[in-house]
Amino acid sequence: MRYDAIIIGGSFAGLSAALYLERARRTVCVLDTAKPRNRFTDASHGQFGHDGSNPLTMLATMREQVAAYPTIDFVDQAAVHAVREGDGLTVSLANGAALSSARLLLAFGIVDQLPDIPGVAERWGHSVIHCPYCHGYEFSDKRLGVLNMSTLSGHQASLIPEWGPTTFFLNGGMIDPNLDADLARRGVVVEPARIEGLVGEGNHLSAVRLAGGRELPLEALYIGPSYRFSINIAERLGCAIETGPLGPIVMVDEMKATNVADVYAAGDITRMGHTVTFACGDGVMAALAIHRSLVFGRAS
Ligand SMILES: Cc1cc2nc3c(=O)[nH]c(=O)nc-3n(C[C@H](O)[C@H](O)[C@H](O)COP(=O)(O)OP(=O)(O)OC[C@H]3O[C@@H](n4cnc5c(N)ncnc54)[C@H](O)[C@@H]3O)c2cc1C
Incomplete structure (x- = not known):
């Protein structure tokens, strides 16, 4: 047929x-x-x-x-x-x-193509998210992070404070100097250290573990894969x-x-x-x- x-x-x-x-x-x-x-x-x-x-x-x-x-x-x-x-x-x-x-x-x-960071894959779609319009409201006023993955990540980091206090994780990478002022104006905290893994019960997120063992409390991490x-x-x-x-x-x-x-x-x-x-x-x-x-x- x-x-x-x-x-x-x-x-x-x-x-x-x-x-x-x-x-x-x-x-x-x-x-x-x-x-x-x-x-x-x-x-x-x-x-x-x-x-x-x-x-x-x-x-x-x-x-x-x-x-x-x-x-x-x-x-x-x-x-x-x-x-x-x-x-x-x-x-x-x-x-x-x-x-x-x-x-x-x-x-x-x-x-x-998810980043190869321990703890990301099992939290994808739960506390590791990509779209604030799809899942951002559920994390309103929580501690939020944005992972530096591409040239778009800086723009994502300057949008996310609409939903809550935001940290931009450079993960050992560089920041576009043109974005510095924007991020500061939006109150975004920039964390340069490399991320070693995510911490939290099940698919929840409670912290990001940084190089050297330091942990930064966090409820949701945005990524732009x-x-x-x-x-x-x-x-x-x-x-x-x-x-x-x-x-x-x-x-x-x-x-x-x-x-x-x-x-x-x-x-x-x-x-x-x-x-x-x-x-x-x-x-x-x-x-x-x-x-x-x-x-x-x-x-x-
Ligand atoms: C974690 C996550 C959460 C999201 N949350 C939201 C949300 O809250 N709201 C929202 O509006 N959007 C959300 N999205 C976006 C949404 O999932 C997509 O926009 C939507 O699924 C796209 O639909 P689609 O039909 O184009 O593709 P898909 O939904 O991806 O469907 C493609 C289909 O094709 C099939 N397929 C693939 N290859 C073959 C093949 N070779 N032969 C036969 N079949 C094949 C797959 O099995 C699948 O069934 C989310 C996305 C992600 C990743």
Whole structure:
């Protein structure tokens, strides 16, 4: 069977697209490996009508609703490769199977590259966080830290005092001299020492242990990790990709079409600002564009 659309990634972007396409009575196959980026957190914030909901619960509900339509197939397999074949696309799966479709939506998300500091990985999404709009309110007026990871970290450090008293951990690195005055004006304390590890019960944070054994009390540490695509399918298809400050971005037009005919992309892989709301909106936009291209033919 040839599907109208194959969607690689069945999370916020992919399932939003699937819902619109099946409501337009199109045949859709969603491939998914069930590793949404925010699976590390218990509560996702900032979504319309779902502030504080568990992300895996939200996705399970959405998948149930999407599965209720008659023209959808779910295949819980990793896509490993995609190529153009004739007037369609063929996607190869990890189990050796191959599926074909008229259109392809890339919604496979990104993978964060966490810093190699003991205690970070197990606290990621709990007390080691990246986005103040997603998780900052819960740490209002607590002792907050920002880890120096890239040129963006200094800017992050000057924003975070909106939520509480902030220390910028240089972790043995340098500070951009242009930021000195900004940080001082915002009341940010700069700590130059290298971080040896994080301290605290379970996934809570109570202190940062610095080189030499000194401990500085802290309740939340902000990091701005770099990232990579979950899979290199966009590159191999020939999609235009730009290097953003923290990782790659698939270039799309306002309808989420890539430069490769019949290939669309949505969600975190297509933007610098990453939220569930943006990913869902991207999925809807891509679905509308895919549907119109199936009805009226592809835009030349
Ligand atoms: C710790 C943390 C907390 C966050 N908290 C919030 C928050 O509170 N509020 C908010 O709005 N945003 C939050 N975000 C951001 C949010 O997680 C992302 O913006 C959102 O998940 C992006 O959705 P997506 O569909 O693009 O990608 P993802 O949700 O990452 O989904 C990609 C899907 O594709 C699948 N996949 C990957 N490779 C393949 C393959 N080869 N074949 C098949 N399937 C594949 C994955 O398994 C996954 O299911 C948070 C992010 C992190 C890291």
